[in-house]
């Protein structure tokens with residue numbers, strides 16, 4: 001063997017060893033990496049529930065729960081943020097009456113004409129309900145129901161019926177904690193649970209047993225305790241009731257309210273008997289594609305979040321458009337921008353339809369008011385008043401529902417189409433009635449271009465309606481006293 005040949009052989013043996021050792025090290029490192037990945041995957045499972053101290057039944061203090069569950073507590077606390085805005089939502093406060101002064105005319109004679117702001121994070125619930133101008137001496141305890149875990153605590157202490165009936169002001173020092181843990185969780189197991197009787201009762205009246213709800217349904221039903229249409233049943237009782245006996249659609253609610261003859265207020269300008277819808281978020285959501293496919297409120301509004309490899313439920317309940325990566329993108333493989341643009345485009349179409357219905361309904365109230373001034377009688381106005389209150393109730397089912405149409409775009413469009421239809425029929429009829437009284441031109445449109453101007457415009461109507469109601473009550477009282485004295 002030549003010298004050079006021997007060298008070449010030694011060289012290749014060396015290379016062989018280097019390759020062998022190299023591969024061994026690489027294999028070892030790969031093994032390490034693989035085991036760390038599986039470990040991390042195990043770690044990123046939801047943390048085990050560990051109570052560091054027992055939590056009392058109906059414990060309303062969120063910080064006490066937070067001691068055992070700091071991640072959930074800390075993310076819950078972030079609902080205090082108020083600077084995040086999206087095109088139609090977010091946590092920033094928007095004064096809806098300043099944005100759309102014609103709403104003041106639509107609610108003339110009802111507290112919403114005084115003040116109506118966009119919702120903020122759960123952290124603000126107690127603060128916002130105590131500072132709104134809508135609350136007055138007539139407000140019942142019922143109004144606390146969807147604001148605080150102190151509400152179920154007080155219901156347990158005083159009885160549900162008594163809680164509702166007691167004046168709002170009486171619990172001012174009792175209700176301290178904003179929407180929190182006890183509203184949705186069992187204190188011993190942390191399982192999701194329904195703390196509000198109104199939801200259980202509504203299910204029972206529909207012949208459904210809420211305790212049979214699946215885990216996935218519960219991830220929406222905890223929200224349905226508050227994010228629904230409701231009314232206070234009974235002049236004295238003020239018993240919180242969801243009008244679902246004939247279904248959750250607007251037609252079902254219309255039928256329900258017609259049967260119960262419930263009315264929220266008499267419109268100060270048109271004299272129509274009105275119903276104000278609250279926020280039928282759950283009802284509208286139930287008619288959309290996501291509910292149909294079993295996607296829950298929590299899937300979008302409380303997605304999973306990871307911190308230090310630990311996966312937990314993000315309790316910063318807010319607009320999912322501020323958190324597209326963790327919510328929508330878990331299921332939809334489109335870019336963030338595509339998702340946001342798609343939502344904004346649905347919402348812009350919805351906003352356009354809302355506005356058209358609002359303009360028609362506002363004009364109709366004003367024209368009915370004008371016909372009254374021209375001497376039209378209650379009999380002559382009965383049908384057109386029914387039309388305006390129907391139009392507004394349909395519009396409100398959609399307008400008061402959050403999300404600007406996103407939760408069920410097609411259903412919202414259908415309902416707005418009917419609202420605009422009722423208002424248009426009303427406009428035709430009122431034109432005929434006014435023509436009979438000699439008015440052939442539309443009534444002059446008042447200047448209601450700002451919230452202040454609109455509030456100043458409705459004031460004399462509201463004062464007159466109040467005076468008339470007071471006079472009627474006094475007359476009834478006198479008549480009753482007279483009957484008593486006579487008998």
Ligand code: HEC
Nearest residue numbers: 086088089090223227281282285290296297300319402403
């Ligand atoms: C498929 C996802 C999805 C589901 C499911 C869903 N939402 Fe939404 N929600 C949205 C989007 C998107 C918006 C619009 C947010 C915006 O405009 O910034 C929204 C808006 C809202 C808002 C207003 C938030 C704001 O910032 O203005 C509330 C309240 C709300 N949803 C409650 C609910 C409730 C209650 C449920 C279940 C009954 C539910 N949502 C189910 C996606 C969802």
Ligand code: HEC
Nearest residue numbers: 062065066069072073076179180181184219222298312313
């Ligand atoms: C509006 C309802 C709601 C409120 C209020 C709420 N939670 Fe939750 N919580 C949920 C939902 C929904 C889940 C997901 C449960 C599931 O799918 O099993 C959850 C899950 C949890 C879990 C299980 C682990 C996890 O992260 O998924 C813990 C622990 C928890 N919450 C603690 C709290 C604490 C502490 C508070 C109060 C600061 C609180 N929650 C307030 C709805 C709520």
Ligand code: HEC
Nearest residue numbers: 090091119120121124125128146183222223226297301318
């Ligand atoms: C105990 C009643 C209650 C429960 C339960 C509840 N909410 Fe709310 N929610 C409210 C109230 C009241 C507000 C408005 C608070 C304010 O503006 O002060 C609100 C506001 C919101 C907002 C607006 C937040 C923002 O940043 O604009 C969203 C979104 C929301 N809730 C979604 C949900 C979802 C999803 C669930 C169920 C997981 C749920 N809520 C459960 C009562 C409740």
Ligand code: HEC
Nearest residue numbers: 289290293295299300320321327328330331332339342343
């Ligand atoms: C848990 C899974 C899941 C999440 C989270 C989710 N979606 Fe969906 N989404 C679906 C399903 C399922 C459909 C039905 C169509 C399909 O099967 O692809 C759908 C349909 C849609 C559609 C089409 C609607 C229609 O009427 O045709 C839009 C738009 C949409 N989602 C937007 C969103 C947005 C925005 C979010 C986040 C706020 C979101 N989705 C979150 C599962 C989800």
